[in-house]
Amino acid sequence: MQLSLNYALAGLALLAPNALALLRFSCSQLVVERLDPLVNPGVTASPHVHQVIGGNTFRPLMTPDVLDIPSEATCTTCTFADDFSNYWTAVLYFRARNGTYKRVQQKPNVGFEAAKGGMTIYYTPSYNGGKVTAFKPGFRMIVGDPTFRTEQQASQFRQLTYTCLQDAMTRTGETKDMPKKPCPAGIMANIRFPTCWNGKDLDPPDHSSHVAYPTSGTFESGGPCPATHPVKIPQLFYEVIWDTTPFNNPADWPEDGSQPFVWSYGDQTGYGNHGDYVFGWKGDALQQAMDTNCNINCPQLKSQSIQQGNQCSVKDTVGEDIDGWLTELPGAMPVTDASGNIIY
Template sequence: MQLTLNLVATGLGLLAPGAEALLRFSCSQLVVERLDPLVNPGVVGTPHVHQIIGGNALNASMEYPRVDIPSEATCTTCTFAEDTSNYWTAVLYFRARNGTFKRVPQMPNAGFESAKGGMTVYYTPSYSGGKVTAFQPGFRMIVGNPTYRTEEQAKKFRQLTYTCLDNIMTRSGETLYLPKKVCKAGIMANIRFPTCWDGKNLDTADHSSHVAYPSSGTFENGGPCPSTHPVKIPQLFYEVIWDTRAFNNPADWPEDGSQPFVWSYGDPTGYGNHGDYVFGWKGDALQKAMDSNCNINCPQLKTQSIQQANQCTKQTVVNEDIDGWLTELPGGMPVTDATGKVIG
């Protein structure tokens, strides 16, 4: 893990001057399929494909308190063994000139080279000091909106971006849209969640209204929480690297030179970038880590190797091909533009 510490401290540029603590860890891929326990609870074969990491208590139906995630999970794909939460995003596809689709594989982040796809997950307590309240049992949230197709819409959410990687260490030039040029080392999706909570609701109908961004400034510069959402919570942040290198030949791209990637929810723009989270840390482990100001490594938490995390799996329940050359996106999801018009 020393390599990881050095990467964050000197190479990634993620820590603002006042930041002294964060958790940064690898979570390997648990399953890739059409499940969404938040938006479509109980449904097997939801509208679009997700890639999901974390604990193997994952199920189509995960209502709290009927389902106690930490008690039901027997393993996790995360290197902090007490984290049986589930984290998920949509899946990126390449669309060929003939209209067929191919799933873009994922690749591990710098310092986590033996991870099986998945994501890098961050929990940052605060950039300005003060008490930070860890998420509570039953807590869940979504950031972003898969129906968005314009920059104006995307700006409603802060810091949902993409990085076009020249190499695995590239951390500059973030955009709100999918990169429109060849990215030599892949495309990284950056998903940062709001950092203020209303202190009452573990979830809301839209899975978003119970959390908010600082009322002024940003989380990084210590902006205060609004009076409606006065409780500071950790900043949850995903980095997901899509290995687009096999699709970097411009001759395979659309004849007009437009970028060829599309999300599994039919978004060719990238403005619908979003992420989902269901809390599942055991006991008070996350609060302990936040109070201890752990910096990458955290002696207060139980850990497992990436190789051990890779052994945690979940059998798919939706029987369909998601990896071959497909004539349509899984679930028949259409590709649409900003007007809702079906493309191709």
């Protein structure tokens, strides 16, 4: 697969600021626990573990009728200080030969070494010009499906991939499924959200039908938006690096040579890769950034240091052991195959 264009173009933007605009910034880890205010609103202890970044209003119930995120948030783990959005993904586990599980830690991207794990976040406007509409208050979305276990299913989401890092700068060789051999510098999950909006729904019941990919090609190739979703929105993109290097000894991998990493939702294929987003930028800050073609750094936006972002946190409301050697995945989540059969 082609290299991650967003990452490569970020480097080009530093050299040719008039050629490209994008935001690329660090968000440290906020909390790791079994909460999912989109899929399981109001539920304390969702079915599987998530790692969350962003503003400190993250909680079991975050519907707009009970929470005005920018007004109530007091800090964010992101380096743009007016971004109180929340971004989250599932958590990766290593399954040992004896059947126990150990959480894989995240590590920061190149240039963000002070961050506590977390993610690198991108907001990229249109590559071929034209108006880009920033997300509105109350907007939220999900991309991917944790129940998917086949390549055919995963193909519905064109740009959810993995990179087996040969070194910290590897950006080639993306795959839809989990890497099949030890990765010298870890595994990067790449989560790119759709870039076309229907212009009316902020959060439909399925949290995804209000957005769509271009009718052809990809966002980077300038494919047009479908008539049903005519409004161009920024491409939201997560890079999440999982430090799998402590588990790279082949002697610790399954005896049949299969890969040993399992998502917290019980998927060892990788096809269930997914990400969640709740918009929480203050005022029109994100729209300003898109309109003024901010290039990596954005003087129009209020910033803070990574160290300041590291100080923001929320209390773990579930309170369970997710870090020791576990006899089962948190929440007793089973590992299943493409037919839904329980493997472990």
